[in-house]
Amino acid sequence: xxxxxxxxxxxxxxxAPVQAQGELALLESYVGDWRxxxxxxxxxxxxxxxxxxxxxxxxxxxxxxxxxxxxxNATLSISGTIAFNEATRRFEAAMxxxxxxxxxxxxxxxxxxxSFDLREQxxxxxxxxxxxxxxxxxxxxxxxxxFEVEFNNSGEVMTASVPFSR
Numbered sequence: 577x578x579x580x581x582x583x584x585x586x587x588x589x590x591x592a593p594v595q596a597q598g599e600l601a602l603l604e605s606y607v608g609d610w611r612x613x614x615x616x617x618x619x620x621x622x623x624x625x626x627x628x629x630x631x632x633x634x635x636x637x638x639x640x641x642x643x644x645x646x647x648x649n650a651t652l653s654i655s656g657t658i659a660f661n662e663a664t665r666r667f668e669a670a671m672x673x674x675x676x677x678x679x680x681x682x683x684x685x686x687x688x689x690x691s692f693d694l695r696e697q698x699x700x701x702x703x704x705x706x707x708x709x710x711x712x713x714x715x716x717x718x719x720x721x722x723f724e725v726e727f728n729n730s731g732e733v734m735t736a737s738v739p740f741s742r
Contacts, residue, residue: 599660603639610740650685689715704729
């Protein structure tokens with residue numbers, strides 16, 4: 577019995593790095609320069625929203641991303657890291673912006689698709705409550721980033737969905 581358990585443990589140890597290599601290869605397939613156009617929608621406005629996103633191979637099985645989205649009167653910068661955590665067997669993402677938003681998310685995987693939902697409650701400049709969210713979707717060598725900001729005091733919601741292509 578001990579021999580069988582030892583053999584199974586050795587087989588599992590041999591398979592885990594191969595699976596992690598597959599996960600790393602999937603992440604690395606997104607390395608490159610991406611562009612996307614959309615509109616920021618809210619308060620009866622549709623404001624053009626143009627973005628650039630650079631994805632680079634990082635250290636220790638991670639990919640790093642930096643991006644910039646330009647609106648009529650503002651620029652939003654984002655940066656973060658996506659990795660496969662071998663210990664927990666899941667994808668994890670971190671994001672921060674020049675608007676003070678930071679978030680962490682576990683990737684939900686299904687049929688070759690990885691989705692990260694980053695959510696946070698913050699205060700706006702006037703001290704009002706704001707719910708901020710971003711979803712990063714990686715599927716079939718395409719990237720889509722959805723943004724949503726809800727001003728709790730007024731109920732106003734602003735959204736943008738940016739499909740990126742190389």
